[in-house]
Amino acid sequence: MRKQLSLLLVSISLGWVGCAPDKQADTIHLDRQLEYCDAQIRRTLSEADQDSCLMPRSMEANQTNWNMSNIYDWTSGFWPGILWYDYEATGDEEIKAQAIRYTECLLPLVTPAHGADHDIGFQIFCSFGNAYRITGNEEYKTVILKGAQKLAKLYNPKVGTILSWPGMVKRMGWPHNTIMDNMMNLEILFWAARNGGGQELYDIAVKHAQTTMKYSFREDGGNYHVAVYDTIDGHFIKGVTNQGYGDSSLWARGQAWAIYGYMMVYRETQDKTFLRFAEKVTELYLENLPEDYIPYWDFDAPDMIKQPKDASAAAITASALIELSELEDTPSLASRYLNAATRMLGELSSERYQCRDIKPAFLMHSTGNQPGGYEIDASINYADYYYLQALLKYKKAMGL
Numbered sequence: 517m518r519k520q521l522s523l524l525l526v527s528i529s530l531g532w533v534g535c536a537p538d539k540q541a542d543t544i545h546l547d548r549q550l551e552y553c554d555a556q557i558r559r560t561l562s563e564a565d566q567d568s569c570l571m572p573r574s575m576e577a578n579q580t581n582w583n584m585s586n587i588y589d590w591t592s593g594f595w596p597g598i599l600w601y602d603y604e605a606t607g608d609e610e611i612k613a614q615a616i617r618y619t620e621c622l623l624p625l626v627t628p629a630h631g632a633d634h635d636i637g638f639q640i641f642c643s644f645g646n647a648y649r650i651t652g653n654e655e656y657k658t659v660i661l662k663g664a665q666k667l668a669k670l671y672n673p674k675v676g677t678i679l680s681w682p683g684m685v686k687r688m689g690w691p692h693n694t695i696m697d698n699m700m701n702l703e704i705l706f707w708a709a710r711n712g713g714g715q716e717l718y719d720i721a722v723k724h725a726q727t728t729m730k731y732s733f734r735e736d737g738g739n740y741h742v743a744v745y746d747t748i749d750g751h752f753i754k755g756v757t758n759q760g761y762g763d764s765s766l767w768a769r770g771q772a773w774a775i776y777g778y779m780m781v782y783r784e785t786q787d788k789t790f791l792r793f794a795e796k797v798t799e800l801y802l803e804n805l806p807e808d809y810i811p812y813w814d815f816d817a818p819d820m821i822k823q824p825k826d827a828s829a830a831a832i833t834a835s836a837l838i839e840l841s842e843l844e845d846t847p848s849l850a851s852r853y854l855n856a857a858t859r860m861l862g863e864l865s866s867e868r869y870q871c872r873d874i875k876p877a878f879l880m881h882s883t884g885n886q887p888g889g890y891e892i893d894a895s896i897n898y899a900d901y902y903y904l905q906a907l908l909k910y911k912k913a914m915g916l
């Protein structure tokens with residue numbers, strides 16, 4: 517299946533070579549999409565309990581109301597982050613007040629009583645990270661530094677990576693496990709290292725990225741969702757999946773996390789090894805995309821065209837590729853990435869992927885956990901978060 521799709525893609529991408537992204541940007545109607553996101557956010561807010569710290573997480577395909585989650589859920593940082601991006605786009609003080617309220621709901625996550633896993637990065641950096649970037653409030657900086665310290669405590673120097681899921685050590689018999697998603701959470705370590713947290717945090721992030729590059733990827737650039745290591749001598753035991761179709765299949769969001777993760781590690785380190793690696797993992801993803809540039813949930817699932825899509829992977833990748841195109845030292849690749857991101861954002865902004873009047877999320881057709889049997893063909897807050905992030909990045913990249 518992957519090969520057939522790649523032939524299709526070659527012909528599609530050739531079609532885009534001569535078309536400048538700024539021309540294509542017009543077809544996305546960026547301001548209209550930002551207004552749409554703002555309107556959907558206001559719908560969600562109008563339905564939310566104003567005293568509650570529950571966060572909108574997802575809606576299954578047949579639902580029109582959000583399933584809410586508490587602050588300990590791995591996705592709890594995305595809703596505050598969405599509000600911060602919306603405030604950035606609109607300058608609306610009401611939205612800012614909501615962003616502050618929901619962000620501060622997450623304060624218990626950095627108390628000593630909370631036993632974190634790697635998701636502390638998503639939770640704290642998407643919320644307080646954006647809050648500090650936008651407001652400069654020093655108290656938020658302290659929270660981010662505490663979050664980074666919690667994440668760093670999970671680092672095992674024998675292995676050279678962070679233990680992503682302490683809860684899976686006994687449950688799955690994975691003594692030291694490192695998941696691809698964890699690449700995203702190196703960003704809080706880089707940020708903390710630059711902001712008074714110490715060199716050690718930088719070193720941990722770099723070592724984690726190097727070790728993951730060595731063991732979590734197959735020859736073709738596809739990744740294992742979970743790398744399992746021994747805790748005694750640190751050796752790599754096996755690569756398995758948790759949310760993909762199979763241990764050696766290409767789970768779409770896993771590859772999206774890899775693309776974003778290595779793009780970000782290159783941005784932070786300026787080490788070209790990471791840029792070359794970001795290019796490799798990106799190429800595999802792009803070569804195997806279907807015609808509309810939105811992947812099925814796993815590139816290797818059988819009967820592909822009957823499988824659900826994963827718009828969240830497309831939103832994450834679009835956001836990553838806009839930035840990667842700016843970081844690139846090879847002009848042809850820079851335009852390839854920007855063109856691909858344009859295609860992804862254009863499709864996500866169409867009636868085929870936007871919820872519009874049907875429900876108050878931004879996007880439909882994401883797949884959270886297919887093997888687990890939930891959030892299949894759903895609306896999910898992280899798809900919305902990276903979609904809005906990508907729109908804002910795109911606007912900036914276009915100088916609009």
Ligand code: GLY
Nearest residue numbers: 590697759769884
């Ligand atoms: N980080 C969990 C996921 O991507 O589903």
